[in-house]
Amino acid sequence: MLLLAPCAAASAQDRGIPAEDIKSGKAFVSRETQEQQDDLTDNPGMLWVERGGELWKEPAGPEGKSCASCHGAPESMKGVAPRYPLVDEKLGRLVNLETRIQACVAQHQQALVPPYESQELLALTSLVAHQSRGLPMSVKIDGSAAPFFAQGDKLFHEKQGHLDLSCAQCHVENWGKRLRTETLSQGYANGFPAYRLEWQTLGSSHRRLRACFQGVRAEPFAAGSPEFIALELYLAWRGQGLAIETPAVRR
Amino acid sequence: MALATRIVAPKTAKKGDVVEIKTLINHVMETGFRRDNMGRAVPRDIITKMRCTYAGEEVFAMDMFTGIAANPFVVFTTVATETGTLVFEWTDMKGEVTRAEATLTVT
Amino acid sequence: MKDRTRFRPISRRTAIAGGLALAVLPAATQTVLADADDLAAAMTEALGRDYKLNEGRVKVRVPELAENGNVVPLRIQVESPMTSADHVKTIFVFSEKNPIANVARFHLGPRAGQARVQTNIRLAATQHITVVARMSGGELWSTTAKVIVTQGACIDDT
Numbered sequence: 420m421l422l423l424a425p426c427a428a429a430s431a432q433d434r435g436i437p438a439e440d441i442k443s444g445k446a447f448v449s450r451e452t453q454e455q456q457d458d459l460t461d462n463p464g465m466l467w468v469e470r471g472g473e474l475w476k477e478p479a480g481p482e483g484k485s486c487a488s489c490h491g492a493p494e495s496m497k498g499v500a501p502r503y504p505l506v507d508e509k510l511g512r513l514v515n516l517e518t519r520i521q522a523c524v525a526q527h528q529q530a531l532v533p534p535y536e537s538q539e540l541l542a543l544t545s546l547v548a549h550q551s552r553g554l555p556m557s558v559k560i561d562g563s564a565a566p567f568f569a570q571g572d573k574l575f576h577e578k579q580g581h582l583d584l585s586c587a588q589c590h591v592e593n594w595g596k597r598l599r600t601e602t603l604s605q606g607y608a609n610g611f612p613a614y615r616l617e618w619q620t621l622g623s624s625h626r627r628l629r630a631c632f633q634g635v636r637a638e639p640f641a642a643g644s645p646e647f648i649a650l651e652l653y654l655a656w657r658g659q660g661l662a663i664e665t666p667a668v669r670r
Numbered sequence: 671m672a673l674a675t676r677i678v679a680p681k682t683a684k685k686g687d688v689v690e691i692k693t694l695i696n697h698v699m700e701t702g703f704r705r706d707n708m709g710r711a712v713p714r715d716i717i718t719k720m721r722c723t724y725a726g727e728e729v730f731a732m733d734m735f736t737g738i739a740a741n742p743f744v745v746f747t748t749v750a751t752e753t754g755t756l757v758f759e760w761t762d763m764k765g766e767v768t769r770a771e772a773t774l775t776v777t
Numbered sequence: 778m779k780d781r782t783r784f785r786p787i788s789r790r791t792a793i794a795g796g797l798a799l800a801v802l803p804a805a806t807q808t809v810l811a812d813a814d815d816l817a818a819a820m821t822e823a824l825g826r827d828y829k830l831n832e833g834r835v836k837v838r839v840p841e842l843a844e845n846g847n848v849v850p851l852r853i854q855v856e857s858p859m860t861s862a863d864h865v866k867t868i869f870v871f872s873e874k875n876p877i878a879n880v881a882r883f884h885l886g887p888r889a890g891q892a893r894v895q896t897n898i899r900l901a902a903t904q905h906i907t908v909v910a911r912m913s914g915g916e917l918w919s920t921t922a923k924v925i926v927t928q929g930a931c932i933d934d935t
Binding site: 688689701703707724727729730731732733734735736737738739740742743744745746747748749751 | 847848849870872875876877879880881882883884885886888889890891893894895896897898899900934
Binding site for chain 1: 929931
């Protein structure tokens with residue numbers, strides 16, 4: 420049990436990749452896919468952002484409040500996404516954008532909470548994150564966030580699944596190398612919710628993490644699980660400084 | 671059943687201009703060739719036709735088959751002739767129609 | 778005490794579903810490929826029995842190597858004055874290897890202004906796509922483009 424991978428003993432402040440080499444997942448897709456992401460008229464993810472814009476104005480719950488009732492225009496959400504995941508002191512736990520929106524709907528609208536990975540939650544999350552497109556990720560990992568950061572750090576470095584691989588082994592030690600015909604990225608989540616060509620639809624970072632876990636044949640955590648949110652915090656810290664790209668287009 | 675659609679088209683144009691119209695509709699375009707984990711074929715469900723009328727006259731149509739990617743994205747052009755409504759209609763295999771509109775003001 | 782977090786095997790159900798991947802392609806990615814006869818039949822049916830193709834006028838922009846066979850951006854432009862007397866009536870897109878050779882048909886006319894269209898197509902495997910433009914006068918102009926399509930690295934069963 421003491422024979423854990425050496426990576427786990429590395430300093431938590433060491434991202435494992437030199438600052439000048441840090442690259443978004445965008446750098447690992449083809450030029451055509453990058454163009455599809457950059458041109459918002461071509462970007463299929465914008466369908467969800469627009470749908471989110473409609474949902475933003477829809478009254479819900481017994482008092483008929485919409486997101487707009489409290490928050491005004493969606494533009495007021497600019498600057499929000501780069502700080503997530505974060506510890507919501509009132510809720511007393513680490514939340515990501517999705518679970519924060521769910522909590523908002525439950526508490527402030529007293530309406531039916533859209534389930535994780537539902538089209539409604541994807542639309543609202545995409546809308547909110549999109550307002551910060553271009554802004555650098557910047558999460559807090561100290562204070563109340565420290566234990567969650569430690570949990571994410573541990574998950575990132577432990578080997579798991581039938582293939583007995585850790586996230587770090589592919590995305591820190593072997594990024595840029597080929598896995599069959601694909602080039603390994605550094606594994607950030609700065610473009611989520613993202614339109615993934617493999618899914619032929621838009622999906623959350625947790626869906627992507629589940630796919631990753633399946634890739635090494637490990638039992639994935641559930642979407643919305645505290646483990647994945649902790650891992651998301653760790654990934655956000657690893658990618659600090661990278662611009663939010665929501666909605667990104669990925670392979 | 672109303673599906674989410676997205677139309678990107680200019681709101682105004684000069685008479686005679688060629689305007690570019692981008693359309694997107696949220697649809698799975700299930701080919702009918704995929705099988706689930708139990709080996710059962712997932713039934714085909716695709717949009718088969720898309721058309722655009724401009725002030726009542728058809729200016730563009732497209733037949734889609736299983737080889738069109740999910741969330742069909744189609745870009746085409748039309749000449750700005752008069753102020754009018756662009757009406758987009760997508761019809762699926764069952765005959766269900768989804769409609770979207772955009773207004774073009776021509777000066 | 779065994780450290781359960783070190784090795785967390787997938788559930789039996791997931792193993793059965795995904796375990797086949799070791800030996801054969803997982804069910805979700807099995808592809809049904811057509812052959813040359815299907816393409817010939819589709820083109821004859823669409824273009825007429827004794828169709829004659831002229832090379833040229835049709836420009837196709839498609840990636841040489843597809844990011845993912847599920848979504849391949851395709852841009853087509855046909856040289857034509859697009860007048861009532863001389864315009865592109867129909868643009869056909871055919872696939873060589875997809876299970877259904879017909880991919881799309883665009884119906885244009887003089888109101889289009891330009892014979893320029895774009896869409897995203899699915900390609901089942903590395904293959905040629907053939908694009909044919911039928912003019913108002915009946916002539917057919919065409920071009921073909923090759924696209925390399927590769928298999929992804931990891932199974933995604935989400």
